[in-house]
Amino acid sequence: MNPTSTPPRAGNPFVVLAVIASATLMIVLDASIINIALPRAQASLGLSDTARPWVITAYALSFGGLLLLGGRLGDRFGHRRMFLLGLAGFALASGLGGVAASGTTLILARALQGVFGAILAPAALALLTTTFTSPEDRARAFAVYGAVQGLGGAVGLLLGGVLTEYLGWRWCLYINLPIALIVALVALRTLPPSLERTRAKLDLLGALLSVTGLAAVVYGLTVAGEGGAETHPALASATILTGVALLALFLLRQSRARNPLLPLSIPADRNRATAFLSMALIGAGMFGMLMFLAFYLQSVLAFSPLATGLAFLPFSVGIVLGSSLASKLMQRLGNSRTMWIGLLGAAVGMMWLVPVGAGPGFWTQVLPALCVMSFGLGVYFVPASSSALTGVRDEESGVASALVNVTQQVGGSIGPALLNTIFLMATAATPGIGLQTPEGYRAAFGAAAVLFLVALIVVLVLPRRASRRTAA
Template sequence: MAATMPQQDPPKADPRRWKALSLLALVQFIIFLDATIVNVALPSIQRDLGFSEATLTWVVNAYLITAGGLLLLGGRIADMVGRRKVFCIGAGLFAVASATAGLAQNSEVLLAGRSLQGVAEALSAPAAMSMVALLFTDPKERAKAFGIWGGLAGLGSAAGVLLSGVLTDLASWRWVFLVNIPLAVIPMLLMPKLADESRAPAQGRRRPDWLGAVLVTGGLIAILNAVLNAARHSWDSTAVLTPLLAGVVALALFVVVESRTAQPLVPLGFFANRVRATANVATVFVASSSAAVFFLIVLYTQNILGYSPLRSGLAWLPFCVAFMPGLFLSTKMIMKAGPRATLATGLAVSAVGVALFTRIGVDSSYLTDLLPAMVVTALGFGMTNPAMQNAALHEVSEADAGLGSGIVTTVLQMGSALGLTVFVSLALSHQRGQQATGVAEDLAVVRGYDHAFLIAAGALAVGAVAALLILRGVRPAAPQQVDPAAAGDDGAEQEHTDGLADADHRRRPVRQGTRD
C-alpha cells in the first residue's frame, strides 16, 4: 500500500498585516492629500511668491509630473532593493521635501520642494502598494484591504481641499506642506516593526531602466507644457510646437527603447491582461476629471463667489462625507457583481455629478448648484476608486508587484496632471473666446469652467461604456486554495490573485450563462 504524503497547511497570513496596512495607508493618504491640499492655498501662494496665472498650475503639476514620470522606476527599485526599505526611504524624503516647500521664500524653491515630493512619492507609493498586495493573499481580505487603501487615497484628495482652507485661513499656506512632516516620519519609524522585507525573486528581478525613466518623464513634461502654452498662444506658435514635438519624439524613443531592451521599464506584455488594462484606462478618466473639478471649483468659489479660504475649504466637507458610502458600496459590489458592474456604475455616477457642475453661474447658490454636484460626484468617485485599485493589480506576480503598483499610480498622477492641464487650457481658451465677443469677464470665466466640466463628464461617460464592453464576461472572485507543494519554498515566483476572477481559460473555464 502506497504511503500518502502528509498534506501541508497553506502559509498563515501575517498577523501584523492590518497594523501594517494602517501605516501604509497613512502614507497613501498624505500623498493624495498633498496632490490637492495646495488648491485652496493657490491664491495666497500666488500673491506671496509672485506666480503668474499661467504658471500657477505648476505648483500642482510639478508634484504630479515628477511623481508620475518616476513611479515606474521607483517600483522597479523597490522590487530589486526591497519594498520595506524603499518605502521608508521615500517616507523620510517626503518629510524633507515638505519642509523645503513649506519654508520656501521664492517660487523656484517651492517648485523644487514640490518636485522633490514627487520623487519621494515615486519611491514610497509603489513600494507600499505592492506590500499591501503581498500581505493580503486571500481574495476577500485583499478586496477589503484595497477598499481601505483606495478609499483613503480618494478621501485624501477630498480632504486636501478641506484642510487647505482651514490651514491657510487660520495659520498660513506654509502649513499645507509642514503638516506632512510628522505624518511621514511616523510610518518611516514604525514600519520596520510591522512588516518583513520583501523583494522580487533573484531570477525575476530587473535592473532599473534609467534611460526609459528619463525619456518618459521628459516627454510628458514637454507635452503638458505645450498644452498649457496653447491656452495663451496659437497651436502653430513656437511656444506650443517646440515642446510638443520634443515630447512626442521623447515618448516615441521611449517606446523604441522599451521594445528593444532586455529589461524594460514597462514590459509591453504587462498590459495584455484586459482587467488591468481597463482599470488603467478608467484611472485616466477619473484622475483627469477629479483634478479639474478640485482646481476649477476652488478658483470659482474664491475668485467668482468671493469665498474666503476657510469657507472655500469647508465647502468640500459634504464631498468628503458623501465619498464614504461610495467606498462601502464599491467593496461589496466588487465581490458580488465583479469589476465590470462596479467600474461602470461608478464612472456613470461620476459623469452625472461632473455634468451637474455645468449649472454654476456668476451668482450661483451653494445649496442648489454646488452641493448636489459635489454629493453625486463624490459618491461616484468613491465607488470607482477601490475598484480601480483592485483591478489594476489583477494577477500581478510577486516579481512584478512593484511594477504593477508603479503603473497604476503613474497613470493616476499623469492622468491628474493631464486633466489639470487640458481642462484648464480648455477653460481658458473658451474664456478668451467669450471675452472676444464682448462677454463680461466673470461670466466668461464661468462659461469657460462649464465648458471644461461638460467635456470631463463626457470622458467619464465614455469610460463607463468602455468598462461595460471590455470587461464583458469577467466575474467576481471565489476564494482559491494555494497548493503548497506547487508553490514551493525556494523563493520562486508565486502568483497572487487580487480578489477579481480572471476569465482566462488557463485558470478555469468560463461557464456558459454566467456572464456579469
C-alpha cells in the same frame, strides 16, 4: 527574499503599521491639500495663470512617472532604506515649498515631493507585506492601509482649509515636517531590515523617456494656454508631438527591455486596457475639476479656505458610499456594467456642474453635482481596479497594482494643464479678471465632462464580452 529565508525581525508590528500608515497619509494628503491652498499661494507668489496648474501637475507627473521605478529601487537597494530616503526627501521638499519665495521654487518643490513620494509609497507597501505574514494580520493591516488611502483625500481637503485659513498656505507644506520627523525616529527603531535584494538592472532610460514625454505634453498644453495656439502654433504643436514621440519610444523600449518598468502584457488585455484608459481619463477630469472648483468657490462665490474644505467633504463621502455599493453590483452585473453605471452617474454629476454662475448656487448646483458625481465615481473605481488586476500573473501583480495608481496620476498630471488651457482660451477677452467670472469655469467643467463621457464610451465599447463577471 526567497521562500526559505527567515523573515526579517521587526519591532511591534502595530507600531510598524502606524509608521507606514502615517507615511502613506502624508503622500495622500499632498495630492489634495494644495488644491485648497492654491488660490492664496498664487496670489502670494504672483504665480501666472499659465503656471498655476504646474503646482498640481508637477507632483502628479513626477509621482506617477517614477512610481514603477521607485518600486524597482526598493527591490534593488532594500525597502527599509528606500522608505527612509523617501521620507527624508519628501520632508525636505515640503520645507523647500514652504519657504518658497517664487512660483518656480514652489513648482520645483512639488516636483521633488513627487519624486520622493514615488520612492516612499512602494517601499511602504512592501514593508507592510513583509511585516504582516499571516492572512488574518495582513487583512487587518491592509484594511487600515486602504482606509488611510481612502480617507486621506478628505482629510487633506479639510486640513488644507483649516491651515490656510488660520496659519497660512505655507503650513500646508510645513505640516509634513513634524510628521516626517516623528515617523523617521520611530521607523529607525522598528522597521525590519531587508535580507535580500534583486540584482536586476534599473531601466533608468525608460523612466527618463516616460517623465520627459509627459512633461513635454503638459508644457505644450501650457504654451497653447498662453496664446501659443494662435500666436505660436508651431511651438505648441511641436512640443506636444515631441512628448507623444518620447512616450512612443518608452513603449518601444518596454517591449524590448529585459527588465522593463512596465511589462506590456499587463495593459495588452482588452479588459485591463479598458480599466487603465478609463482611469487615466477620469483622473484627468477629476484632478482638473478639483483645482478649478477650489478657485470657483473662493474667487467667485467668496468662500473662505475653511468653507472650501468643508464644501468638498460631500465629495469624499459620496466616493465612500458608492464604493460600498459597488461590490454588490459587481456580483450581480459584472465589472464592466458596474463601471459604466458608475461612469454614467459621474458624467451626469459633472454635466450638472457645467452651467455654474456668479450667484449663490452652491446648495442648488455645486453640492448636488458633487454628490451625484462622487457617488458614481465610487461605484466606478472598485470594478475598474478589479478589472485592472484580473488575470494578471502572480509575479506581475505588484507592477499591475502600481499601474493603477500610475494611470490616475498620469491623467492627473495632464488634466489640470488641459483644463487650464481651455479656461484661459475662454477668458482671453477678460484678462486679469477671468478668475472672478464664471465663463472660464463653465468651459473647464465642460471639458472635464467631455473626458468623463469619453471614459464612459471606452467602457461601453472596448471590453471583451467573453465573461459575464469580468466583462459583462
